[in-house]
Amino acid sequence: MDAYAVNLPMADLITKLDEHLVNLGYTANTLRHLRQAWRALKKLALKEGETYFSKELGFRLLREHYDIDPYGSNYKSFKSVTRRAVMLLLEYQISGTIAKRQPKGEYEIPAGFNDVGNKFMESLIETNLAPGTLYNYKMHLFRATTFFVNHGVSDFKALNNDIINIYLKTLAGLSKSYIAGITRALSKFLNFANKHGYTEKAFVLPEITVYKDRRVPEYYTADEVSKILSNIDRGNALGKRNYAMVLLGARYGLRISDIVSLKLSELDFENNRISITQQKTGKPLTLDILPDVGWALIDYLKNGRPEVECDSVFLCHTHPYKAFARGETMQHMLRQYALSAGVWKAGTEKRCSFHMLRYSLASDLIQQGVSLTTISGILGHSELNVTTLYAQLDVPQLKACALEVPV
Structure with missing residues (x-):
């Protein structure tokens, strides 16, 4: 057997993990779906004569019984929670705990x-x-x-x-x-x-070099952005929230980390300003409130936002109506509206992300002839050389430079 932190037969391992997730505050609904996947896993283990859980067994369940890529993403709710059930079991077996997403500072080192x-x-x-x-x-x-x-x-x-x-x-x-x-x-x-003298010898870990993919970034066209926005039902509180969030991404190219962390105190309707400190760069950014953005924010704040004591503009619309956790991507929300509007990118497993809205704004500005210096200010880049990467988005000019392929 591998040197696992929790080296128990699979039935006992699942029981211990279940208890651990209950203590972490996982909801009854989430646990119900996870338990359903674990029952399927135990049936597979019984059929194959396996007593202990292994990554190979879990991945076999995902691939052969549910057609799920263990390292895939963007699955609908059932496949997503089934994949999550296997990954949680593997994480708990390996480490003896679950690093549930928590606000900054709550990871207590032993x-x-x-x-x-x-x-x-x-x-x-x-x-x-x-x-x-x-x-x-x-x-x-x-x-x-x-x-x-x-x-x-x-x-x-x-x-x-x-x-x-x-x-x-x-x-x-x-x-x-x-x-x-x-x-x-x-x-x-x-x-x-x-x-600082806590160890007698230095430990050397392997260095891993990662070369970033230099392909042209994917983005939505102006027409696709319009379709996504028009597909959001603003007749309910959740739709009002989601419309305002997507609009902030589309009109300003804000990162999702800045959207979910936006504070009521950062909205200045009297002077028509949004003033934030960017989560990624730590740099201040001030934006004029555009008319459609302003009305979307007002509609949500007056008619959609739960009445709770919290300075965050956007809240989770399930009790206890708190701010979003750090690291929330809202990819599932945007993907829902994009696919419903018939908007996706071929060859990317219908991938959607808020960063594609950021690329969309950059593409529009570049094609309008706006300088990279101005675009850098709008997007809140820390350095101009970061913005130059967005020059790849000038697709019409790239097409004009294309060479004829010899026959």
Whole structure:
């Protein structure tokens, strides 16, 4: 058997995970769907004479019984929750816990590593890293150190290369870029611990180089954006919220992280301004409130937004009506409206994202002849060289430059 944190027969493993998710506050409805998938998994294990859960068994269930790619995305609710059920089981077996999405600061690093972890995070804050980056560092450290503790390594004195390598093996199957982020965070943490005398020797982790895809970014045309917006039913509270969110992405090219974190205090209707600090860059950004955006926001705030004490503009429309969790992409919402409007991109498994709205705005501005410097200001880029990447979106000019293919 592999060196799992929770090495139990599958039936017992599922029972322990179920109890853990209940303690984490997973809703009864979510648990009902997860349990349905686990029952199917237990039937498959019984049929094949398997006592213990394994990644191979779980992935076989997904691929052969549900036609689900374990590393795929954009599935409808049933396939999505079935895939999630297998991944949760694998995560709990490997690490002994579930790193449920939480607000920043709630990942509590285990006691034996906590002191160094807090000092390390303080050192990162001093480097002015973006809040989202800091959140990811804390999450990666939480998962790694929790894994160590669940394998009997309670502090740095007991830490060794063997347990680190076992942890790295559990990352197999994740995307190369995600593994690179994990190893980078863990490597910096261990170097920090060694530099400050918490370890006698330095631990060397493999460096993973990720080359970004340089293809032309996908985006919606102005007509497609119009179709998506017109497909949102504004006759109900949820539609009013979603329309305002999509409009902010379409008219300003705002990142979804800035949309979901928008505060009531950042809306200035008297002076017709939206003033935010961007989540990704930490840079301030001030925008004029366009007429259609203003009316959409007013309609939602007056006629759709739940009346609760919360400074966030956009709220989850299920009790207790709180702000969105950090990292929420709202991809499922946009995808629903895009597909309903008959808008998708060939060859991308009908992928939809708010960032495609950002590319759409950039494409429109480029084709209108707006300078890259102006576009950089509108999109809130930290540097002009970031905006130059959007020059790839000038599709008409790219077509004009196309060479004739020899016969």
